[in-house]
Amino acid sequence: MRADSSGKKEGTLELDSVRKDELFDLIVKNFPVGLIVLDSQENILEFNPAAEDITGFRKEDIRGRKCHEVLLGIPCYLSDLKESASEGTVLVHAEGSIRHKDGHEIPVRYTAAPLIKNNKLKGAIAVFRDVTKEKQLEQHRRVLISMFAHDLKGPLSVAGGLLLRLKQEKAGPLNEKQRQYIDAVLKEVNRVEKYIKSFLDIVRMEAGQINLARELCDLTRLFADVIDSAMIKASQKGIKIDLDIPEDMPLIFVDKTQFQRVILNLLDNAIKYSPRDSVVRIRCRDTEKNIMITVEDNGPGIQEEDLPYIFDPFYRANYSGNVEGCGIGLAIVKTIVEAHGGKVWVKNKKPPAHGAIFCLSIPKHTPASR
């Protein structure tokens, strides 16, 4: 490689000689995904060319403006990140939407983190990617699978009905072995029926065909039933469920049945993937605009490569092979939470601790949310 008169090697980037702010500009401009930086008041400080391409906004037009006024969706509320900041675990991986300049919404996948200095929240940074094409493909796949699932329902319920008749000895007496086999097959048929029903629920909910019956609910009461039913599995593994709800917790505005389904799925996972004799912790917090709920376990956590996909229907991480499941629980969680205008994401505990922390944020009740 040749050297110029100053002795620098041609073609190499001499980082030392580039002033820090020039380097910062260079990185921001060339960053291959959308990048946004907010100050502590949620005003937009930085917005790179990739972000301009995705949203149609020019940096000059929106710099200094409130993030939620311009972009709506992306993590514009630092209160969402405060909770994670105080725990020391900082990354939020999630899906959301962002508003294009012409008003339409663009689906994005983003990773956000608070900017902390001297233990003070100074702002936030997020990188995001337009996932419109992935979403369209996903939607196409979903329509096909839902047609398939729908067509399976009929024969399965016939098979279930006939098995039940056999079990009731309507076709003659059974010996013990035959009864055992019928019970085992019936259990599997019921399981598949349950999955098909859940999957079709997701599709209908996403298409806006399920109306939520939202009401103001007391979180302590809402959790009581869910924990009761989760305790059966938990106690088989010696797992304790620790529920932390502050006394002055406001009521939450949700469809009680659907919301209990969310918590039950998260608890079911936490119990399934936790080691024996550990603790699953549920925490509820009242933040400025949202009610935050976290479900925390001491299991293996989620591997980096699985993080973007675990909320997709039928996705299961490799390590979960010997744990029973079908990969639909988290897809249900996400659909229900989003139907409530909320968000769900997951992060891992900071090493040396291990375990997953699933976080939900549900917008607080205001007269406008009725």
Ligand SMILES: Nc1ncnc2c1ncn2[C@@H]1O[C@H](COP(=O)(O)OP(=O)(O)OP(=O)(O)O)[C@@H](O)[C@H]1O
């Ligand atoms: N608490 C957790 N700890 C570790 N991995 C988890 C946890 N929760 C979910 N996962 C991973 O995410 C995947 C998807 O979870 P999901 O609840 O959708 O499916 P599942 O539990 O495998 O089956 P089911 O449909 O019965 O819920 C799981 O297979 C597992 O790999």
Ligand SMILES: [Mg+2]
């Ligand atoms: Mg599950």
